[in-house]
Amino acid sequence: MEEHLQQLARQQWLIPAIPLVAAAIQSLLPRRARKLSAGICITAMGLACALALRAFIATLGHPEAVREFYNFPWFEFGNTSLQLGFILDPLTAAMAAMVTFVGFWIFVNATGYMHDDENFTRFFCFLSLFAAAMLGLVVANNILLLFMCWELVGLCSYLLIGFWFHKPSAAAACKKAFITTRIGDVGFFIGILMLFWKTGSLNLYTTDGTGALQQIGTQLMGHGWFGWSVATTIAVLLFIGAMGKSAQFPLHVWLPDAMEGPTPVSALIHAATMVAAGVFMVGRMYPLFIAGGSVEQPTFAMDMVLYVGAFTALFSATIAVAQFDIKRVLAYSTCSQLGFMVMALGAGGLVPGQFHLLTHAFFKALLFLGSGCVIIGTHHEQDMRKMGGLRKYMPITFICYLIGMLALAGVYPFAGFFSKDEVLLVTFQRSKVAWGMATFAAFLTAFYMTRQMFMVFAGKWRGGEDQGHHNDHSSHGSHEPHEVPWNMWLPIAVLSLFAIGLGFFGGKYAHYLGAEEEELAGKSLVMGLSVAVGAFGILLGWVLYGRNPQAHASDPDPLESKLGGLFTCLNRKWYVDEFYEMTIIRATMACGTLFRVIDKRLVDGILHSIVWIVRGISQVCRVVGDGFFINGGFDAGCETVRGSGWGLAKLQSGRVQTYFRVLGLGTIILLVVYFLKS
Amino acid sequence: MNIPLGHYLILAAILFAIGLAGALTRKNAIIVLMGIEVMFNSAILNLVAFWHYKHFAVPTAQLFAMFSIGIAAAESAIGLALVIAVYRHYKSVDVDEMRALKG
Amino acid sequence: MNIAFWIISAVAVLGAVLAVTLRNLVHCVLALILFFIGIAAHYFLLHADFLGTVQILIYVGAVAILILFAIMLTHNVTGTDGPRELLGLKWWSGAAIAAMLAVVLTRAIQGDKLAAALPAGDRAQSSVAEIGKALVGGWVVPLEAIAVLLTAALIGAVVIALEEIRKSR
Numbered sequence: 001m002e003e004h005l006q007q008l009a010r011q012q013w014l015i016p017a018i019p020l021v022a023a024a025i026q027s028l029l030p031r032r033a034r035k036l037s038a039g040i041c042i043t044a045m046g047l048a049c050a051l052a053l054r055a056f057i058a059t060l061g062h063p064e065a066v067r068e069f070y071n072f073p074w075f076e077f078g079n080t081s082l083q084l085g086f087i088l089d090p091l092t093a094a095m096a097a098m099v100t101f102v103g104f105w106i107f108v109n110a111t112g113y114m115h116d117d118e119n120f121t122r123f124f125c126f127l128s129l130f131a132a133a134m135l136g137l138v139v140a141n142n143i144l145l146l147f148m149c150w151e152l153v154g155l156c157s158y159l160l161i162g163f164w165f166h167k168p169s170a171a172a173a174c175k176k177a178f179i180t181t182r183i184g185d186v187g188f189f190i191g192i193l194m195l196f197w198k199t200g201s202l203n204l205y206t207t208d209g210t211g212a213l214q215q216i217g218t219q220l221m222g223h224g225w226f227g228w229s230v231a232t233t234i235a236v237l238l239f240i241g242a243m244g245k246s247a248q249f250p251l252h253v254w255l256p257d258a259m260e261g262p263t264p265v266s267a268l269i270h271a272a273t274m275v276a277a278g279v280f281m282v283g284r285m286y287p288l289f290i291a292g293g294s295v296e297q298p299t300f301a302m303d304m305v306l307y308v309g310a311f312t313a314l315f316s317a318t319i320a321v322a323q324f325d326i327k328r329v330l331a332y333s334t335c336s337q338l339g340f341m342v343m344a345l346g347a348g349g350l351v352p353g354q355f356h357l358l359t360h361a362f363f364k365a366l367l368f369l370g371s372g373c374v375i376i377g378t379h380h381e382q383d384m385r386k387m388g389g390l391r392k393y394m395p396i397t398f399i400c401y402l403i404g405m406l407a408l409a410g411v412y413p414f415a416g417f418f419s420k421d422e423v424l425l426v427t428f429q430r431s432k433v434a435w436g437m438a439t440f441a442a443f444l445t446a447f448y449m450t451r452q453m454f455m456v457f458a459g460k461w462r463g464g465e466d467q468g469h470h471n472d473h474s475s476h477g478s479h480e481p482h483e484v485p486w487n488m489w490l491p492i493a494v495l496s497l498f499a500i501g502l503g504f505f506g507g508k509y510a511h512y513l514g515a516e517e518e519e520l521a522g523k524s525l526v527m528g529l530s531v532a533v534g535a536f537g538i539l540l541g542w543v544l545y546g547r548n549p550q551a552h553a554s555d556p557d558p559l560e561s562k563l564g565g566l567f568t569c570l571n572r573k574w575y576v577d578e579f580y581e582m583t584i585i586r587a588t589m590a591c592g593t594l595f596r597v598i599d600k601r602l603v604d605g606i607l608h609s610i611v612w613i614v615r616g617i618s619q620v621c622r623v624v625g626d627g628f629f630i631n632g633g634f635d636a637g638c639e640t641v642r643g644s645g646w647g648l649a650k651l652q653s654g655r656v657q658t659y660f661r662v663l664g665l666g667t668i669i670l671l672v673v674y675f676l677k678s
Numbered sequence: 679m680n681i682p683l684g685h686y687l688i689l690a691a692i693l694f695a696i697g698l699a700g701a702l703t704r705k706n707a708i709i710v711l712m713g714i715e716v717m718f719n720s721a722i723l724n725l726v727a728f729w730h731y732k733h734f735a736v737p738t739a740q741l742f743a744m745f746s747i748g749i750a751a752a753e754s755a756i757g758l759a760l761v762i763a764v765y766r767h768y769k770s771v772d773v774d775e776m777r778a779l780k781g
Numbered sequence: 782m783n784i785a786f787w788i789i790s791a792v793a794v795l796g797a798v799l800a801v802t803l804r805n806l807v808h809c810v811l812a813l814i815l816f817f818i819g820i821a822a823h824y825f826l827l828h829a830d831f832l833g834t835v836q837i838l839i840y841v842g843a844v845a846i847l848i849l850f851a852i853m854l855t856h857n858v859t860g861t862d863g864p865r866e867l868l869g870l871k872w873w874s875g876a877a878i879a880a881m882l883a884v885v886l887t888r889a890i891q892g893d894k895l896a897a898a899l900p901a902g903d904r905a906q907s908s909v910a911e912i913g914k915a916l917v918g919g920w921v922v923p924l925e926a927i928a929v930l931l932t933a934a935l936i937g938a939v940v941i942a943l944e945e946i947r948k949s950r
Contacts, residue, residue, distance in 0.1 A: 660701060661878055664698060664702065664882060667882065672885055675888075682898065684893075686827075687890045692887075694883075695886075696794070696879070697801070698879040699876050700797075700801025708848060712848060716800060716801070716813070731898050737908075737912050739829075747835060747839055747840070748927045748930070752930055756934055756937055756938055758848065761855065762855065
């Protein structure tokens with residue numbers, strides 16, 4: 001059995017490689033090869049899914065958690081070599097299976113959503129590339145490989161958010177996403193460097209125990225920064241990267257703007273997979289986070305993770321209450337649920353956090369795809385105030401969306417109930433404050449999802465009241481919404497099955513990951529309270545939105561009239577973006593201007609003065625050296641020669657007797673010399 | 679006669695010097711030519727003295743001397759013709775005035 | 782016999798000195814003739830009879846007359862030509878050079894042991910017949926050459942002197 005698993009571990013690289021090859025092939029296809037491109041993409045994903053499921057099933061057969069890995073040298077320099085590696089363990093296998101499965105159905109949905117787009121082929125090429133990068137991240141046994149795939153995933157996010165780049169808002173959004181996650185990546189990279197420096201290995205697990213995560217006891221318990229241990233320092237730095245990627249406060253600002261991308265992109269990247277990468281990474285590097293601490297005295301890293309997660313959960317939920325765009329609500333909801341996952345990890349609950357990640361992937365992807373169906377069905381309408389009564393027009397979408405909403409709100413027996421419950425339980429053990437924030441966030445979650453359901457599906461259709469003409473997309477029929485074709489509702493139907501049934505596997509998942517079952521205190525209190533707040537949220541939503549659904553699009557929001565100014569504040573996202581604009585962005589621009597001035601004045605000034613000095617020297621050389629000495633010397637030499645010529649010419653007096661005299665004198669001298677010598 | 683060769687040679691040297699002095703000193707071109715004639719003759723005398731004391735057996739020196747006299751005569755003829763020609767042009771035989779070739 | 786040498790030498794030196802010193806040109810020529818005769822006498826004393834005769838014939842008979850003609854043709858017969866301003870710089874320099882040359886040569890001759898050589902053996906009179914034989918025997922080429930030379934000199938002198946006469950006409 002071990003050999004079989006080892007064999008599978010060696011073949012883990014196929015899972016990301018197949019979509020990568022597909023992306024390469026697709027990049028060469030012409031724009032009109034739409035069916036071929038989509039076919040290649042979906043087939044590749046299907047193959048990767050099959051492989052991932054095979055690995056997953058193989059690990060299921062094991063009595064306890066298994067970890068097989070395979071490392072190989074990438075390139076060598078000097079005596080050391082840089083290694084990369086792949087790993088097969090429960091965390092990876094479950095994650096890979098989820099990513100490929102959900103991704104497969106999202107790709108199928110995308111063929112319908114992007115049907116009218118002329119850049120269909122390019123879209124699927126990017127989707128394949130993203131799938132390859134995400135799967136590479138999941139199977140990596142090497143922190144450098146993980147980081148490379150991390151960056152690649154960020155790049156694909158940039159490409160896909162800015163897919164409609166001719167829209168200025170989309171171009172700005174993709175830039176914002178990339179830069180914001182990059183800020184987090186700085187911390188991540190410093191963490192990687194420190195890990196390598198202290199342990200000498202980039203591999204996480206190796207056969208001879210020299211992997212980075214295997215040396216925690218020996219290498220990483222020394223003193224790091226600010227009085228923490230080295231392991232905690234690295235954990236904090238790595239978590240900064242996770243904050244960027246998983247949109248935790250204060251690096252959350254990019255996620256709502258990322259809704260500028262097509263809805264399948266939002267479903268895949270910003271709900272199920274990429275934003276989960278941060279949570280997954282924390283789970284992968286979990287030994288670093290908990291090193292040196294215990295339940296009574298957790299490390300600073302755990303505290304930071306816990307409170308950041310709790311705050312983000314509450315913060316985003318409050319904003320989601322006051323949004324009008326159907327996708328924005330879901331985006332802030334994602335942010336909030338990520339906060340739940342992160343909070344669970346910070347509270348010491350690896351299993352609840354990862355389980356919630358899995359369930360959330362399914363029902364959030366379901367919700368996003370459902371919203372995509374709604375958008376297509378209402379001819380690209382995204383404002384919820386202009387929707388309504390879609391229950392009649394889009395029944396399949398309505399039922400699937402309802403299932404997703406109930407799962408998210410945490411209603412029994414849907415998946416979200418179980419996973420959220422475990423999250424709240426483990427948080428309760430750790431910090432009552434965090435638990436309180438999370439419970440309130442759960443209440444808000446139920447409320448805003450109910451609000452959304454009623455605004456979109458109940459009442460009557462408000463969309464036709466818009467006086468302005470629809471643009472080209474609606475030319476093919478009446479202005480009334482319609483159901484979507486089968487390639488769009490089939491994926492959400494499949495996902496809704498999982499949203500219903502996945503929750504019951506929570507206990508098995510804990511056992512699968514190798515954690516022990518432990519009885520935690522306060523179980524009934526927590527469970528009771530979470531049920532209560534969920535019910536209360538749904539009730540409040542019905543009271544405000546369900547009893548008297550809005551008749552017209554221009555009607556004020558019922559909550560707005562109750563909360564007044566607070567509603568505006570929530571709608572404006574607590575003005576965080578404005579705050580960033582005023583401080584950080586302005587400071588950066590000022591720095592840019594400062595540097596430009598320095599460059600112009602100082603550097604150019606230095607250059608110009610050097611030029612001036614050189615020219616001055618050359619002028620001096622010309623006048624003094626060349627003019628005075630060389631030319632003057634030359635002229636003086638010529639004058640001397642000419643003067644001496646004149647002088648010597650005077651010897652030619654023309655008088656014979658003078659010549660004769662000289663001759664005679666010369667003869668005498670010669671004779672004297674001759675006779676003296678002899 | 680017991681005159682050593684040296685006496686003849688010194689005599690020739692003195693005559694040569696006298697001729698040279700004349701050629702260097704006088705203003706008239708014809709006197710200069712006359713001084714050159716004196717120098718010629720002193721040289722030929724030198725030659726004949728050597729013949730007499732050393733090579734009396736062969737008459738070669740006399741031939742040499744005759745040829746020299748012939749050449750000297752030819753040279754003086756040309757020289758005087760030139761003086762006459764110059765005189766016609768410059769109207770004077772003053773060597774100081776013949777400076778047209780000065781540099 | 783030694784006395785003959787001294788007398789003849791004195792005559793020759795006198796002639797030479799007068800030739801370059803006198804003011805009157807014709808007197809200079811006459812002194813020159815005296816000098817030539819003195820040299821001829823020396824030739825006779827040195828047993829070069831033919832050469833002495835040739836000397837008188839050519840020098841006295843032709844060259845001196847030639848000089849006289851040249852003097853007459855240049856209209857300075859009774860010219861006040863004389864030596865340079867006496868005791869002028871140019872005169873002294875010329876005289877000094879000549880004197881220095883004489884001194885140098887005399888000292889050189891006196892320093893050489895060759896100068897003490899005396900005529901050896903009996904001096905018979907040299908034979909003119911020998912000279913004649915030599916001239917047309919081994920020395921015929923120089924003879925012809927000098928004949929050509931004299932012809933060239935003759936023609937050249939005539940041309941040089943004649944040209945002017947033509948032009949002046």
